[in-house]
Amino acid sequence: xKKIGILFGQERTFPQAFVDRxxxxxxxxxxxxxxxxxxxxQNRGIDYAVIVDRISQDVPFYRxxxxxxxxxxxxxxxxxxxxxxxxxxxxxxxxxxxxIPVPKTVLLPSKEHPEDTTADSFSNLKFPMDWExxxxxxGGFPFFMKPHAGGGWKSVYKVENPEELFHAYxxxxxxxxxxxxxxxxxxxxxxxCIGGKYVRIMHYEPRNPHHxxxxxNHKVSAKMLKTIEDYVIRxxxxxxxxxxxxxFAVQNGIPYAIDFCNPAPDADRNSVGDENFxxxxxxxxxxxxxxxxxxxxxxxxxxxxxxxxxxxxx
Numbered sequence: 001x002k003k004i005g006i007l008f009g010q011e012r013t014f015p016q017a018f019v020d021r022x023x024x025x026x027x028x029x030x031x032x033x034x035x036x037x038x039x040x041x042q043n044r045g046i047d048y049a050v051i052v053d054r055i056s057q058d059v060p061f062y063r064x065x066x067x068x069x070x071x072x073x074x075x076x077x078x079x080x081x082x083x084x085x086x087x088x089x090x091x092x093x094x095x096x097x098x099x100i101p102v103p104k105t106v107l108l109p110s111k112e113h114p115e116d117t118t119a120d121s122f123s124n125l126k127f128p129m130d131w132e133x134x135x136x137x138x139g140g141f142p143f144f145m146k147p148h149a150g151g152g153w154k155s156v157y158k159v160e161n162p163e164e165l166f167h168a169y170x171x172x173x174x175x176x177x178x179x180x181x182x183x184x185x186x187x188x189x190x191x192x193c194i195g196g197k198y199v200r201i202m203h204y205e206p207r208n209p210h211h212x213x214x215x216x217n218h219k220v221s222a223k224m225l226k227t228i229e230d231y232v233i234r235x236x237x238x239x240x241x242x243x244x245x246x247x248f249a250v251q252n253g254i255p256y257a258i259d260f261c262n263p264a265p266d267a268d269r270n271s272v273g274d275e276n277f278x279x280x281x282x283x284x285x286x287x288x289x290x291x292x293x294x295x296x297x298x299x300x301x302x303x304x305x306x307x308x309x310x311x312x313x314x
Contacts, residue, residue: 002049002292005035007062009055014267014281018052021285030292032285040065045072049295050288052077052243054264075291075301077242078263082304087149088261089178091239094307098238100231101256104181106134107148110174131162138181145169148176151262158182183256185249187218189228192265192280193236193244195287196303199229200279202272204247214273220250228255235260240305242291243284 004022008015015034022032035051046069053076056062066080092102109125135141145168146156155175157168169177190204205216232246235257245265248255267284269277295301 002030002295003047004030004032004050004052004288004292005048006032006052007035007037007055007066009058011054011268013269013277015054017269017277017281018285018288021281022289025285026289027293030289032288037062037065040068042068043072045069046074048074049292050075050077052284052288053080056080057083057264070302073295073297073301075295077288077291077303078244079240079242079302079304081302082240082308083263086239086261088146088259089148091235091261094238095235095257095260098234100235101254103144103183103256103258104138106138106179108145108169108177108179110172110176111169112173114174134179135162138179142182144180144182145172145177146180147172148178149261150175151259183249183251183258185251185256187220187250188216189218189248189250189255190214191228191232191246191248192276192283193232193241193246194280194283195242195290196237196240197233198283198287199232200276200283201225201228201232202276206247211271214271214276218250224250224253224255231255231257236305238306240303240308242287242303 006015006018019032019034022030026032035048048069051066051069051074053066056066063080063084066076070076070080089105089107092105095102113119113121142158142160143165144156144158145165147154155172159165159168188204188206190202192200192202202214203216203218205213208215228248231248235246236244241263243263243265244260245262246260247258249258266272267277267280272280
């Protein structure tokens, strides 16, 4: 019997629906359940062919557990090694390299020294920075400032002038921040991508209250939607994510990738709505079954993006 497990935290609607769907449609020899984490012994395998991870970004113990599981033969969705290394600033770099528009972005050092460092630890860092040069590169205020790693719209600021910028910067403590040009969008989309090939484009309005963000209905051409779908697949295949969302802000007919590091994206029925929820449950279930069927002892059990594979080959 091949078991598919889901590891999750506070969410409730998606994990139960995911398990129920697999158990309803899986062929003989495959079943699903909530993961049961017992004593974690190094280099000892666990009884799961596939684990879908929805929580290890917040629980370091779970991240280490999943790496051990992956090293001993379990297929983990998403790859816990890559997720540990990934962050939003690098994602923007990679997006530009594969021809996908992203906002101009500058990486800022943390306002406060990291733990166990002093001013002497930063002999290589230019100070003061050329703020006027940064403003010119980004095209002028307003800007968005956000953490280079993280999500959930935490510690995100819109700043209209230098005074607001430095006031916000002073609040960020040890966070490494990005300063980003503002995309004054006329439409916005949030797109699921599962397996690097299955895409669901959702009309989205981030300026609405949370429970109304998926109620948008943007008027765009079929060509625009096809471009967005192509960008979603290219990004996820380059990064190596099995389960992710990509957000696009469309300005003057150009879809800019805004956020594409969401490997435990919102899948709650109460926020995404019934139709989107049904799509993600069905697609995630069928993809997990597909991975379980492919899983063989000693086989490839993790997805590595084209960036990593090409770098290793080179």
